[in-house]
Amino acid sequence: MNDVLVHGRPAEILLVEDSDDDVELTRLGFKRARFAVKLHHVANGEECMSFLRKEGKYGGMPTPDLILLDLNMPRMDGNEVMEEVSRDEALKHLPIVVLTSSKAEEDILRSYKLRCSSYLVKPINFEGFATMIQSLSDYWFTLVTLPPNKQP
Amino acid sequence: MDDVARELRLYRRLFVLVGAVYLVWWFAVEAAMPQAFNPLPGRLVVVLAIWGIGATSYASAWVRSHVQLLWACALWLVTAHYFYLFYENAGEINWRVGSFITVTAISLGLFSRASLVSYSVFTVVLGLVMVLAFPELRRTVFLPGLVTVLLQANVGLHSRLGVIRDLAASNEHFQLLFNSTFEGVLIHEEGRIVQVNDSLISALGFTAAELVGRDVRDFVHPDDRARAEGTLMSETASCEARGRRKDGTVRDFEIRGKPLPRSTRPTRLLTIADITERNLQAEALRQSNEALERSNIDLQRFAYVASHDLQTPLRSIGSFVDLLHSTYAEQLDDQGRDWLSRTSKSVHHLRTLIDDLLAYSRVDAEPRAFERVSVREVLDRATSLLDVAIRESSAQITSGELPEVMGDRSQLVQLMLNLVGNALKYRGAAAPVIHVAAETKGDEWQVSIRDNGIGIAPKHHQQVFEIFKRLHDLKEYPGTGIGLAVCRRVVNRHGGKIWVESNAGEGSVFYFTLAKEQ
Numbered sequence: 001m002n003d004v005l006v007h008g009r010p011a012e013i014l015l016v017e018d019s020d021d022d023v024e025l026t027r028l029g030f031k032r033a034r035f036a037v038k039l040h041h042v043a044n045g046e047e048c049m050s051f052l053r054k055e056g057k058y059g060g061m062p063t064p065d066l067i068l069l070d071l072n073m074p075r076m077d078g079n080e081v082m083e084e085v086s087r088d089e090a091l092k093h094l095p096i097v098v099l100t101s102s103k104a105e106e107d108i109l110r111s112y113k114l115r116c117s118s119y120l121v122k123p124i125n126f127e128g129f130a131t132m133i134q135s136l137s138d139y140w141f142t143l144v145t146l147p148p149n150k151q152p
Numbered sequence: 153m154d155d156v157a158r159e160l161r162l163y164r165r166l167f168v169l170v171g172a173v174y175l176v177w178w179f180a181v182e183a184a185m186p187q188a189f190n191p192l193p194g195r196l197v198v199v200l201a202i203w204g205i206g207a208t209s210y211a212s213a214w215v216r217s218h219v220q221l222l223w224a225c226a227l228w229l230v231t232a233h234y235f236y237l238f239y240e241n242a243g244e245i246n247w248r249v250g251s252f253i254t255v256t257a258i259s260l261g262l263f264s265r266a267s268l269v270s271y272s273v274f275t276v277v278l279g280l281v282m283v284l285a286f287p288e289l290r291r292t293v294f295l296p297g298l299v300t301v302l303l304q305a306n307v308g309l310h311s312r313l314g315v316i317r318d319l320a321a322s323n324e325h326f327q328l329l330f331n332s333t334f335e336g337v338l339i340h341e342e343g344r345i346v347q348v349n350d351s352l353i354s355a356l357g358f359t360a361a362e363l364v365g366r367d368v369r370d371f372v373h374p375d376d377r378a379r380a381e382g383t384l385m386s387e388t389a390s391c392e393a394r395g396r397r398k399d400g401t402v403r404d405f406e407i408r409g410k411p412l413p414r415s416t417r418p419t420r421l422l423t424i425a426d427i428t429e430r431n432l433q434a435e436a437l438r439q440s441n442e443a444l445e446r447s448n449i450d451l452q453r454f455a456y457v458a459s460h461d462l463q464t465p466l467r468s469i470g471s472f473v474d475l476l477h478s479t480y481a482e483q484l485d486d487q488g489r490d491w492l493s494r495t496s497k498s499v500h501h502l503r504t505l506i507d508d509l510l511a512y513s514r515v516d517a518e519p520r521a522f523e524r525v526s527v528r529e530v531l532d533r534a535t536s537l538l539d540v541a542i543r544e545s546s547a548q549i550t551s552g553e554l555p556e557v558m559g560d561r562s563q564l565v566q567l568m569l570n571l572v573g574n575a576l577k578y579r580g581a582a583a584p585v586i587h588v589a590a591e592t593k594g595d596e597w598q599v600s601i602r603d604n605g606i607g608i609a610p611k612h613h614q615q616v617f618e619i620f621k622r623l624h625d626l627k628e629y630p631g632t633g634i635g636l637a638v639c640r641r642v643v644n645r646h647g648g649k650i651w652v653e654s655n656a657g658e659g660s661v662f663y664f665t666l667a668k669e670q
Contacts, residue, residue, distance in 0.1 A: 021468035028475065101464055124467055124503060126474035
């Protein structure tokens with residue numbers, strides 16, 4: 001069922017993740033879920049901010065409908081990204097889903113205080129991962145009404 | 153030392169005086185009654201001998217230390233010589249009386265102070281009787297008089313010197329005691345030092361002369377004077393203060409002070425102990441404790457981070473093995489699928505191990521404030537987490553009355569989960585029957601978890617709480633050997649104890665204690 005569309009087009013997802021393995025698993029997860037999504041990937045917070053602001057090599061990139069954000073990353077971590085995004089009037093409406101391996105209460109609480117849209121712990125095996133991506137897609141791309149996002 | 157010198161000076165005067173009086177007396181008698189007594193050289197020998205004792209006391213230490221004995225001998229010599237001359241010139245009666253008194257005089261030099269008194273009385277009476285009974289000897293009225301005077305002088309001297317000597321002895325004891333105390337002792341009147349002991353002198357490096365008369369506050373470090381004021385000047389108290397030694401080094405002292413009961417000016421006693429070494433040791437101990445604590449925290453953080461970071465690659469391995477299995481299993485032969493399944497199992501075991509290790513390190517790494525926790529709720533939470541295992545094993549879990557305790561809720565759930573989980577896991581042939589109960593023991597609650605499982609041989613009762621300690625191989629009972637170590641850690645953090653009572657094949661009872669109030 002590759003026909004679920006967001007605003008009349010495939011959903012644009014930005015995956016902010018420093019682990020190649022997790023990028024691959026996420027990609028496979030979306031593939032398994034059979035959603036027509038365009039998955040963009042950046043490896044840290046700094047690149048994420050450049051992507052969102054369409055700076056440099058990200059000049060022609062679309063504004064994502066949803067951001068999947070890892071917390072522990074080099075240079076600029078997920079918390080800093082959320083802080084930065086919330087300060088930016090042009091970006092603060094973007095839904096951010098935290099996707100991390102940390103189950104620490106401290107991380108969970110801090111993420112919600114920084115107004116993440118939801119907090120997901122990476123499942124320990126691929127079956128779990130695939131199920132999670134499936135549910136995530138169902139929720140965000142069929143149930144939820146996302147903010148308007150006119151692509152150039 | 154003063155008193156001994158004074159005593160010696162007194163004796164020297166007596167020697168001079170007695171010799172002089174004796175000589176003057178004989179010349180006076182001779183002038184009054186020419187040719188009454190003879191001869192002159194004997195008198196001179198006696199007098200010179202007496203003066204000689206006095207003179208040699210300056211040169212000879214033996215004479216100085218035996219001056220009292222020599223005094224008695226001198227008395228005897230004078231008396232004996234007197235009677236010798238008397239006898240030579242006055243006939244038989246006087247000879248008898250003279251010999252008697254001579255013997256008496258000898259005795260006087262040898263007898264104790266107490267008997268001296270009775271002897272002097274006796275001598276006076278005898279002299280009077282002699283004068284009355286033999287009127288022709290009237291001129292010898294001087295004889296008992298002289299003897300009596302000499303004896304009285306001797307007795308008086310003895311008693312006075314005795315007092316002085318007793319005083320000296322007691323003073324010596326006091327000085328010995330005063331100077332031998334380990335602590336420095338100081339007595340001051342309104343701040344002005346009046347007496348110090350040797351320990352204080354060596355503690356401060358100043359001489360007694362440099363200390364006495366100075367204000368005690370001058371020796372306290374200026375920064376500590378305000379703090380030490382009370383102890384030094386008014387209160388019965390103690391304090392620590394720095395003080396400067398004569399060589400300029402600053403040391404730590406413990407000062408204790410109290411007032412001395414004296415009617416005149418306010419006098420205070422201070423004891424002063426150098427505690428620099430003690431403070432240095434305490435500081436070293438504190439530092440090594442701190443280092444230990446730091447390394448302990450580092451170790452916990454290491455365990456936490458390590459187990460956390462180990463999960464990330466493990467998740468990748470597990471996930472890709474899953475993917476391999478689900479996507480390519482068909483294309484592998486049995487051997488290949490077996491290897492994949494073995495890999496999968498190992499990943500699962502490693503994951504459990506890391507999770508348990510994480511739980512173990514979390515007990516201390518993530519401390520939360522204690523709150524009032526119902527053991528009943530803790531048990532309910534644990535059994536709901538174990539729901540599947542309970543249903544699969546048809547276990548029967550009952551409980552008695554359970555209290556509320558102060559503790560960390562999630563850690564207590566972990567504790568109960570591990571203990572009840574073990575009771576389910578290590579079951580025998582029959583369905584598990586588990587009973588959780590609590591009873592009060594002094595100011596603690598003792599919680600017990602009783603099961604009908606395979607039990608534990610007594611020799612393993614201690615070991616089972618050690619981390620990584622397992623009694624079974626993985627095929628029999630899977631596990632990591634961390635569960636009970638976590639339990640012990642949780643109970644320890646709550647200030648309680650955990651132990652097991654069991655025999656192989658007879659079920660086990662695990663006990664742990666929790667304080668009623670924190």
